Amino acid sequence: MFKIIEKKELNPTVTFMKVSAPRVAAKAQAGQFVILRVDENGERIPLTVAGYDRDRGTVDIIFQIVGATTEKLNALAEGDNIHDFVGPLGRPTEIEGLSKVAVVGGGVGCAIALPVARALKDAGCEVHSVVGFRNRDLVILEEEFRDVSAKMKIMTDDGSYGEKGLVTDALRSLIESGEQYDRVIAIGPLVMMKFVCRLTEEFGIPTVVSMNPIMIDGTGMCGGCRLTVDGKMKFACVDGPDFDGHKVDFDEAMKRSSVYKDFEKHAREETCRLLKGGNANA
Amino acid sequence: MPNMRNTKNEMPSQAPDVRNKNFDEVALGYTETMALDEAARCLNCKNSPCVTGCPVNINIPAFIKKTAEGDYEGAYGVIAESSSLPAVCGRVCPQETQCESKCVRGIKGEPVGIGRLERFVADRHRKNGSVAAERPTPNGHKVAVVGSGPAGLTCAGALGKLGYDVTVFEALHTPGGVLVYGIPEFRLPKAIVAEEIDQMKELGVVFETNTVVGRTLSVDDLFDDGYEAVFIGTGAGLPRFMGIPGENLNGVFSANEFLTRINLMKAYKGDGDTPVMHPRRVAVVGGGNVAMDAARCAKRLGAEEVYIVYRRSENELPARAEEVEHAKEEGIIFRLLSNPVEILESENMFVGGIKCVRMELGEPDASGRRRPVAVEGSEFVIDVDAVIMAIGTSPNPLIKSTTEGLDTERWGGIITNDEGLTTRTAVWAGGDAVTGAATVILAMGAGKTAAESIDRYIKERG
Numbered sequence: 001m002f003k004i005i006e007k008k009e010l011n012p013t014v015t016f017m018k019v020s021a022p023r024v025a026a027k028a029q030a031g032q033f034v035i036l037r038v039d040e041n042g043e044r045i046p047l048t049v050a051g052y053d054r055d056r057g058t059v060d061i062i063f064q065i066v067g068a069t070t071e072k073l074n075a076l077a078e079g080d081n082i083h084d085f086v087g088p089l090g091r092p093t094e095i096e097g098l099s100k101v102a103v104v105g106g107g108v109g110c111a112i113a114l115p116v117a118r119a120l121k122d123a124g125c126e127v128h129s130v131v132g133f134r135n136r137d138l139v140i141l142e143e144e145f146r147d148v149s150a151k152m153k154i155m156t157d158d159g160s161y162g163e164k165g166l167v168t169d170a171l172r173s174l175i176e177s178g179e180q181y182d183r184v185i186a187i188g189p190l191v192m193m194k195f196v197c198r199l200t201e202e203f204g205i206p207t208v209v210s211m212n213p214i215m216i217d218g219t220g221m222c223g224g225c226r227l228t229v230d231g232k233m234k235f236a237c238v239d240g241p242d243f244d245g246h247k248v249d250f251d252e253a254m255k256r257s258s259v260y261k262d263f264e265k266h267a268r269e270e271t272c273r274l275l276k277g278g279n280a281n282a
Numbered sequence: 283m284p285n286m287r288n289t290k291n292e293m294p295s296q297a298p299d300v301r302n303k304n305f306d307e308v309a310l311g312y313t314e315t316m317a318l319d320e321a322a323r324c325l326n327c328k329n330s331p332c333v334t335g336c337p338v339n340i341n342i343p344a345f346i347k348k349t350a351e352g353d354y355e356g357a358y359g360v361i362a363e364s365s366s367l368p369a370v371c372g373r374v375c376p377q378e379t380q381c382e383s384k385c386v387r388g389i390k391g392e393p394v395g396i397g398r399l400e401r402f403v404a405d406r407h408r409k410n411g412s413v414a415a416e417r418p419t420p421n422g423h424k425v426a427v428v429g430s431g432p433a434g435l436t437c438a439g440a441l442g443k444l445g446y447d448v449t450v451f452e453a454l455h456t457p458g459g460v461l462v463y464g465i466p467e468f469r470l471p472k473a474i475v476a477e478e479i480d481q482m483k484e485l486g487v488v489f490e491t492n493t494v495v496g497r498t499l500s501v502d503d504l505f506d507d508g509y510e511a512v513f514i515g516t517g518a519g520l521p522r523f524m525g526i527p528g529e530n531l532n533g534v535f536s537a538n539e540f541l542t543r544i545n546l547m548k549a550y551k552g553d554g555d556t557p558v559m560h561p562r563r564v565a566v567v568g569g570g571n572v573a574m575d576a577a578r579c580a581k582r583l584g585a586e587e588v589y590i591v592y593r594r595s596e597n598e599l600p601a602r603a604e605e606v607e608h609a610k611e612e613g614i615i616f617r618l619l620s621n622p623v624e625i626l627e628s629e630n631m632f633v634g635g636i637k638c639v640r641m642e643l644g645e646p647d648a649s650g651r652r653r654p655v656a657v658e659g660s661e662f663v664i665d666v667d668a669v670i671m672a673i674g675t676s677p678n679p680l681i682k683s684t685t686e687g688l689d690t691e692r693w694g695g696i697i698t699n700d701e702g703l704t705t706r707t708a709v710w711a712g713g714d715a716v717t718g719a720a721t722v723i724l725a726m727g728a729g730k731t732a733a734e735s736i737d738r739y740i741k742e743r744g
Contacts, residue, residue, distance in 0.1 A: 023493065023498050024498065041554050041555055042554075043556040044455075044547070068555055072555075086455070086493070089497055216543065217454060219497075219678065220519065220678055220679075221520065222536060223520075223535075223536035223538060224536075224539045226530060233530070238679075238680065252530055252631070256532060258532070259559075
């Protein structure tokens with residue numbers, strides 16, 4: 001059992017939890033994920049590590065309420081226990097040797113992008129953050145991003161906060177204004193990552209994306225998380241979750257993410273889900 | 283006088299057209315009358331050839347003799363001396379190629395139903411709530427076991443009985459490994475696995491679930507924590523795919539994924555939150571026990587037509603004859619000498635069919651089996667909406683990649699000596715992690731051998 005030490009609402013559909021999991025906290029690094037199960041009959045869902053405190057033995061998770069499992073998780077309060085919590089899984093994001101990186105986050109993907117941005121800054125890298133949301137009410141982690149970013153752009157679809165437009169618009173203007181990035185790291189809805197990659201390919205900037213497909217065990221056993229990268233079959237759980245974005249078959253990944261669409265009791269409209277950064281399995 | 287009838291007592295089973303709609307156990311087990319009658323068929327041979335066929339060397343004539351005398355607890359005691367999982371082995375061991383294949387009664391007729399008797403004795407013991415196992419005196423030495431499948435459980439059980447302070451680390455949320463995620467309820471009820479594990483807890487064995495060695499903890503961490511020896515029984519969990527077009531379509535699953543959703547995640551009970559596809563027409567690719575399990579599960583989920591697609595002929599099917607028979611009775615359709623070449627798309631990336639080519643058997647290959655050769659221009663399509671790949675698994679590289687000095691074969695199997703010792707000091711390994719996908723009982727044999735070797739090693743160190 002893993003105790004919830006702290007819980008707060010980041011926006012009406014996104015929740016932050018600090019969970020006591022000393023072994024996971026001791027090893028976790030930016031870019032890795034955990035798998036949790038809310039209760040005895042629960043489904044195993046992957047969530048990327050949003051932060052960790054090795055001394056206190058806690059791991060932060062941030063999730064969007066998109067289905068039955070995340071609703072159940074959100075129904076737990078501080079002091080309650082999560083039945084199972086295992087990790088850290090996957091490979092950490094590579095952050096060494098980079099001097100200037102644009103971190104692009106979309107919706108709840110920002111929760112995953114933040115620890116990466118923070119790790120980059122701690123490693124001495126200049127971080128430019130571009131974060132996008134549908135509207136003002138859904139903006140999360142703004143202060144946290146400001147703390148780690150030399151430059152920051154907030155985009156909203158409707159212009160109710162920051163600038164109106166997509167993250168790709170902001171990234172393009174940064175690149176065209178002469179910013180030279182060693183790398184772009186994009187984390188968010190598949191469709192966002194696809195278009196960020198299309199843009200950076202144009203400019204020849206190496207781009208890493210974080211894939212979060214449907215999976216069960218997270219150790220390479222089920223193969224449910226397979227995707228095509230550079231024409232080869234890869235398992236996101238053990239080969240990733242980070243991949244060279246220019247080589248990922250996003251169209252296939254988008255279709256694969258919808259396999260249980262009909263089963264998801266509380267799934268929202270697909271476009272909304274893709275826009276918002278929720279995953280079919282989150 | 284022994285009972286000289288040449289045939290085994292038949293195993294009472296659920297009728298095929300009933301059982302293919304439920305997940306209850308297929309084989310119902312011998313009644314006491316049947317068990318006594320069957321036990322009387324044993325000649326109690328002096329040289330006991332059957333024992334040489336048992337990977338954990340159960341004293342088979344002795345347990346059968348006690349059974350024949352009606353001393354079922356005594357019989358259980360004999361089995362338990364050598365096996366930590368009697369109720370499991372009585373169900374899933376391929377006795378026909380092991381103990382029963384050596385039985386003298388098999389020369390002129392059918393061998394003694396050793397597996398069925400083992401199951402009877404183990405079930406009788408479970409039902410009659412025998413006395414809890416006595417906790418051995420702790421010897422103060424800590425051993426870590428990685429993985430709680432058949433190899434790990436056996437190693438842990440054997441060391442636990444000797445008084446070792448054993449902790450089993452399991453990556454999933456429930457211990458049991460393939461016994462809980464792979465083998466379906468109708469062949470091995472999960473309650474039985476849970477009871478066997480509870481018995482080990484009684485012995486003092488500690489289970490730590492949700493711990494991925496290679497990620498949460500490394501093998502080095504285990505030594506730092508004071509474990510004097512480590513046994514790796516992490517199985518062969520990585521599913522293989524064929525590398526044909528269409529394998530990433532929605533509706534293509536590894537057998538591991540399909541079975542895990544049904545077994546571990548409880549889709550079989552209908553009360554888990556984990557979704558599983560209920561296909562209408564399914565092709566299961568492969569001819570092993572896992573393929574039979576997947577096919578029979580698909581049928582039970584309500585599939586109208588379930589095909590086994592296998593590239594060799596019936597003689598080469600690696601599955602147990604009994605499983606093939608059960609599958610056929612339940613209405614599984616066998617498309618033998620057929621090899622998939624492409625999975626076809628219907629719409630929006632869902633499976634619409636599987637294109638296969640007919641095969642014929644050529645010259646024997648390295649495995650001694652006749653090599654299947656494609657017949658040119660013989661392509662045909664089976665109309666299915668799901669494909670399950672059951673063509674084998676490879677060992678998980680997670681531990682190898684995080685443990686210095688642990689050598690593996692090119693295909694991933696951990697290299698060990700005859701006692702299960704790896705190339706790394708104080709690290710043993712056994713089961714599918716060493717051999718590649720094999721049987722429960724072979725993994726148990728390896729776990730037992732390693733436990734004996736670990737015991738000698740620690741005693742020598744003092």
